[in-house]
Amino acid sequence: MSKTDYSEQHGGPLLDCLLTLCRFHDRKLSRESALAGLPLVEGKLVPSVFHRAAKRAGLSSRLATQSLSAVNPSLLPAVLLLHDDRACILTGLDPEQGNARVIWPELTEAEVSLPLDELQRQYSGKLIYLRPEFHFDARAPRARKKPDGHWFWGVMTENRPLYRDIILAAIMINCFAVAMPLFVMNIYDRVVPNHATDTLWVLAVGILIVLCADLGLRLMRSWFVDLGASRADVKLSAAIMEQILGMKLADRPASAGSFASNVQAFESVRNFIGSVTLVALVDLPFFLLFCLIIGLINWLLVLPILVGTVLILLYAALAQRKMQRLSETMIRASAMRNATLVECLSSLETLKTVGAESRMQGTWESTTLFLSRITAQMRLLAASVSNGALWVQHTVAVALIIVGVYLITGGHLTQGGLIAAYLLSSRAMGPIGQAAALLSQYHHAAAAMESLNNIMARPVERPQGKHWVSRPILRGDIEFRQVGFSYPDAERQALADISFRIKAGEHVAILGRNGSGKSTLEKLILGLYEPDAGTILIDGVDIRQLDPAELRRGIGHVPQDVSLFFGTLRDNLTMGTPHVDDAQLVHAANLSGLAGFINTHPSGFDMQVGERGQLLSGGQRQSVAIARALIKESPILLLDEPTGSLDHSSEEQIKQSLAQIAQGKTLILVTHRSSLLALAERIIVVDNGRLVADGPKAEVLEALRQGRIGSAA
Template structure:
């Protein structure tokens, strides 16, 4: 990891950090302790400075040592990292004198204020230098030509050449500054959006992956808006007033012409904004639907083919494409009309300024040189407004894209701003549920409603019930992936929602029904959470999961390339999921149909090998397979999201068998 990435990473964990260009001896006590990067790659924590000696802590060894400041300076490489816990609101102050909460995008842009200040300064200097060419022409026509003073001509020409060169350099430097700032904004914005996407609560994630991907891709529209052309036009806009004032100073009433032209240039774009907004909104919605259809068709191509759905999918695609193409054509025609109108308005303004100036020349109130200077300054004054007119045509598309990104950033996340979670160093695995209810949204009926349930440490429970009875939902609640809509869900006498998500993931191992594989190698997919487990440990976990022989026989072994879920069979993917769980080594194990796709021999081997591994762990298992009941001691039967029966496994099985016999006898009697 790069040193510059540490402040952003620490900010995610509620630690305010910054990098300083300073030597250890220059740091005050308020900045200690701090982290110092060294040439050997082993960072040191500077605890204190006692005269010419430093007191250090090595994060690698954990030991404390003393070192002369001169030696520490020779070891130092680059900047030092100072950090402190981020400030927290105190309830005693309530809302008194509280600063207004920032907006995610405004905060990111605000960090580039130095760049914007540099752009504004460069724009001001470039605008001042741009006046030189107009003044040059005025002086040539009014003073050089009547007197044939070629010496004055070359003196003026030298000055204007210098001004043009400086203006060129300033505008080139301004573009570089804007692009550098845009790059930083691009990186910060993309990081914030992706971090938000992977931090979403499962209950608040978007329903369609394709539409969500299209929404994320709209980030490109917002990013491209903040480029040199856009910010350059905005930077030049305030200085158009300078040109207008100069026109008024030189030509007097001639300044009314560019003022009227500004209205003619900008007004059509403003009047067309509602139509442009509607076209942009509808077009982007259809683009999202098209993208969703494309991803769904490719991901489920086998289902599409076996059910002869290609024709229907193609017809839907053509309908969406035709509608989007028609709206796109209408939008492009409108933008082309606005661009043509802007060009015509600028030409008319130039001609009108010449005509108005000619009458002033006839009246003796203006010289010929001043007339030409005013016409040149008119073009300069209107150029930024012409660019703004084009930007207004794009603004609605940017606005719609930004609304989609803003909606994403407002979705609930696992780690809300200002929330401090409880840390758990260890977990016994004691669950207690009371009046727990969960639903998809506030208006829907409860998917799960449990009046009570207690799972003691080390107990092994199996969840039984038909499809849609709430088994998977209960497992997600126990894993902390869902929060109850009401009721109490406690782990070791602490509300599970209070526990830091990091500790939930570390202490609670959850294996879902569908095992997802990611682009990379088999080793990468086993170590999704990072770490440096050796190959022996990985292969041992695969042996327990029933995939070890396959890996040993394959020429690439753990370097087997994985390209999504199509690279391995369903049973092999489940073995990878089991191996991930084994490598995590959690005290609480939650499994949702862990052997549903395994063949009988592999399933029996997995049951035998995992039996000793599960010893002493809290286990909650959802299954329809009778063979997995060998792991369980207790059972919970769910019907329509509610507890129908629970208790020791054999008692529950006997009760359900008796109930099944009674139902069968009742049906036979009814049939007879």
Template sequence: MEQGPRLDGQAAAILARANREEGTAAQGQQFVTDPLRPSNVDFMPGILRCMSILLRLKGVIVSPQFLMAGLNGSHVTPEGCLRVARKAGLAGRILYRPRLEDIPALTLPCILLLSNDRACVLVSKKGEHIQVIFPETDNAAQNVPLEALKGEYSGYALFASVESKPDERTNAFTIARGKRWFWDVLRYYAPIYRHVALASIVTNLIAVATPLFVMNVYDRVVPNAAMETLWVLATGVLIAYIFDFALRSMRVYFVDVAGRNADVVLSSTLMNKVLSMRLDNKPESTGALANNLREFEQLRDFFSSSTLLACIDVPFLAIFIIFIGIIAGPMCLLPICAIPVLVGLGIAIQGLARRSAEASYKQSMQKNALLVEIVNGLETIKSSQAESRMQRLWEAIVGLSAKSNSESRKFNNLAVNASLLITQFVSVILVIWGVYRIEEGLMTMGALIGANILLGRTMAPLMQVASLLTRVQNSHVALKALDLLMALPSENEAEKTPLDFGMLRPSLTLEKVSFAYPKAQRLALDQVSLHIEPGEHVGIIGTMGSGKSTLSRLLTGLYQPKEGAVKFGGVDIRQFATSELRSRVGVLPQDVVLFYGTIRDNIALGDPTINDHLVLRAASIAGVTDFLRNNPAGFAAQVGEQGKELSGGQRQAVALARALVHDPEVLILDEPTSNMDTDSERLLQRRLAQIARGRTLILITHRLSMLRLVDRLIILKEGRIVYDGPRDACELFHPKGQTAPQTSNAQTPNSRALHPQAAQRTQPEAHEQKPAQGPRVQTATRPAQGSGQAGTRLQPKILRTQPNVTPKPGTSRENTQDSQS
């Protein structure tokens, strides 16, 4: 099993003691934890902390979590850290400096790479002492003797500087807009294409050798039987052909290299855009989005195949026309007149072909979207006996797509046949004209044959471009579609410098937050305000579509509010880098998604370098070890695509372990036991009750039994809070006819004065000294399979609220996209 970053002996012993009781929990006994939590141990690799310190010394404040989120692969290397640091505006490289004395003072600070994969930051040098910052000493500089560090120094140092760039005041003067993400990459590889152009000049000049050879053979060798001259000419033209072969091979190689490098950069840019896309602006159809990304192959083929070479050869038509003029005189006017005709015909067909290509592209998107829906919902289709309906839909879409493709091919064939016809006409006219000129003694037979060969070479690139009309149009449409994708807003778009906020109180606040999904006519959340203190355990319930899952996504920054603000530790979450915010919050979403790989890969999904002790601890809490106990593969067991090899409850346990693996300050659990049986749920409750001590817990559920873990209850209805107060004061937990216990403000620290409606429901009236009555709630419960309260699901129905908390008429309801929450 792959190991994460190594710990020193003391840290390893502390963590082992903190997890000593996990084996007992895996056997179904009560989970016991040591007061020291994994979150109290720093697992951040030293090189990342050194990079964060170096950036801070250079004037750029970046958290190590921001750098960690940008790493690829399972190993933290100095080269990988440099690539990530470029996102923060730092440019640098690793140099070999065998002696510390060889490092100039003007290049400081820099990172020294030490033995055993360690590092430190060299701040300054003063004689026989140097000032360094070790990542283990919390940014405190230390004076260390030079000789003491020489034994640890590996001879390599990382030097970096902050790149200077114009500030935001210059944005208004930006001239070039649009598809810069695409053209800038090609412009970067323009030097390679210059080599291709130079090779094209030489190959086109060599192409003149054939007509010259034929002309001299007919005019000089044949009439005079000059065999020696024949062999000299043949040897020369064969040598020219060998050079032509070499140059053409090199030209194809250079185009392939440039196309391959551009493909890697552009594909990475597109995937980075998809991964950083704001979810509230994500395209509705996953299949259509996948089709747009797949159509990038059209662009890749265009810029890394013979298509580009044909386009490069077009400007060299002038060379052949000049040689025709030298050999045949005024007969060069024939290709000069034919070229505008071909170009005009191509322009006329382009407009029709463009509309056909756009229609074909749309049909391809729809076909791909339906295909993804059918494959993902195959079980539902079979159980609903909807095969015939899906077959009809598929055949209808395929028919439309085939019609559009046929129309595109029709225009392409028209362009090819028309260019071929014009070329044949010009060739016949040239021969007829040449015969008359031979009769008049103005040219020779060899000149006529050579001119005819040059004419064919002149018209060949135009015919080849005409045959590629469909590919050109498809590439143009694909570029437009990808440009629309690149124009979508991304997370951290307004982030100039991702600050490191350090230690913050894990409190959560919503201030008059409203949110609506794109194209929705109603609000999913309407003027919601609440405050959650650190260490508070809060349950959120409500009917379907009331806004529970939307609220959890707003708290983690997946959605941005239309109005109001969401704050973590008193700081607006829009000031955080997304990696900084989500490293503090563990989330179990309602819809669990696993990726192809092992169970360990899915638990450590966001951090492949994570220590195995943390993986085992999280798996024990979530109950993953319960079903892995008898599996020979253990944590190396494959989950299949989307976790199809696991049951629903097992997938939920793996996802819960993923949320707990870093022991986050805040836990947001959305229906954590919806797919678990009664025994598994009770065991999870006991484990969560221990692990959630001292942690902020937000539990979204329909099960009354899970609410034992919370002290405060929030009820949502139609995107508004209709109850916010102590759990025990809510009428849901008292049989009909019983009165809720009286609760004073002094005795209920969990009641929230931030929400005035909730405060009026939970605090007694001062002038009457009567206990406040919460909203009367009638519950329709349905016992699940199994015994006890663990299987009970809640369907609250608000019957009456006090006048000051009654929702206003016309209150917006949540969009149907959240109806499954």
């Protein structure tokens, strides 16, 4: 395979440039480590996610738009984005000679000289600067975790310039809010008594300018707030999904529906940090400004406002404990109801078959009833806070007018001053009411944030900063050394003191009763779980040193329970193996027995399989899984009951295909069908998590027939 073909199938030219720069900066990164879990476009790395791949190698990157003449030579080498989705590495510029030094990904690391004019014609106007990040070692421990290291607040702080502009706009808007009350006060106190129409027009023009500026600032503030929220939403959603897909299976939640509900709680956090919250928090300090201006008119008018503020905050504080308890209960109940829904949808056929609809209906209705009651209590409490704040605001206005009338009759206040104080009082009490209303939303957002923090704190397969031993091509040598393993929260060990070695190219069958540990061996070989004791070696290297994605790329796996995804048959066959041509698809279909079914279907490879492959039969789904494993052309084949759902003729065809394709490859076969043992040269027998027999096929089968192989105690 040529270098160009390899790039097209494994990340494209941008990834080649990144790997070259990793070697330049002495950073470790393999193709699989760079691409695993990233949203690729037609199997290629794109500029929008380049920084995420670079970060895995400890490199920080920045996408810039500038001409070649503006490129800073001290920041080279850099990745140049060319036309037609191509890229190269710019290593040096010589404007006097009119040349540039570049590295083409097709030519590995060979540096060539190129005329600037020719490079300019190919240059798209964008380039990516990279530099190594500085990392502290264990000798420089961090005293406390900085906010920018948090998955949520770190993203929020990236928009600091945007929020700075929002705060400045809010300050100007609140300053403009003083203009209207002062305008009214001057009209009543000076213009009307003196019939000063010229002054009236001057003040009117001035207030009109202020109102226009206020409108523009409000529109800009709303746009900036939504822009900041949308930017954060994209990055945070991507981070959450990447965390979920990278999570270790040992830390997988017990209920997928409940877990999904906790993930959806991100909506509560996002809404809380939206425009209403930010505007309310920015407006809150201006309460003091409005009180100061009212105090300058007459200090007695401030007293009703202060009393009303104390009443609102006191009631809001008293409601918080109840609000917090209701928020936590509502999130738990919502997660339970969502778990019931997902479980029903995924097992609807089974529910109908066993007649368990009434039981699940009862669970759903009881959960919904409890959730609606909690939600109603929470809404009533939240409404009492917001409506109570509104009542206090109107009461304060009435009290202020009463006090103002007495001050006017005593000659201590003008009519214009009273009207201005009344208008300012509503602006002063508004942020207080909004802050009280936000307190009712805060606990729900805080509870949601806590559940998200728990999700983001779960261990992942690919922790940041870990370097892997790259094995792009596996030989297929597998060894277990005194391996012990137990599933999370399990009462007994799934495997205990397991030791064996499978040489590269060897064909081995693993036999055992149900629950003996056969499938657990497969999951450990795939790196889905880590052993609690002992060591698993792949090609002589501890499996924990190998990148999980690179390891699984070298293993063609057929699971016992086949999972297909919504989409076409082609999508499911090529999942995880981009740029598969039709010849490879047809070859895999012939080997797996799918060819006859595909050829007679009007849509062929573009047929829809439905969610979980429900439009296919059990045997067809298993054939798809076999084809998906064979299309990878991996050196290791790991098959768990590959013909359990197939008829005898289909099984015979699969057996012949496997015998042909498994030549020179390591084959591990878990089966209860004796007919498939013809593919194996050696048999390993496990029982109750222990190895009870291991040897040549004929000897182990004879021992089994004679009953000389017993069960593990």
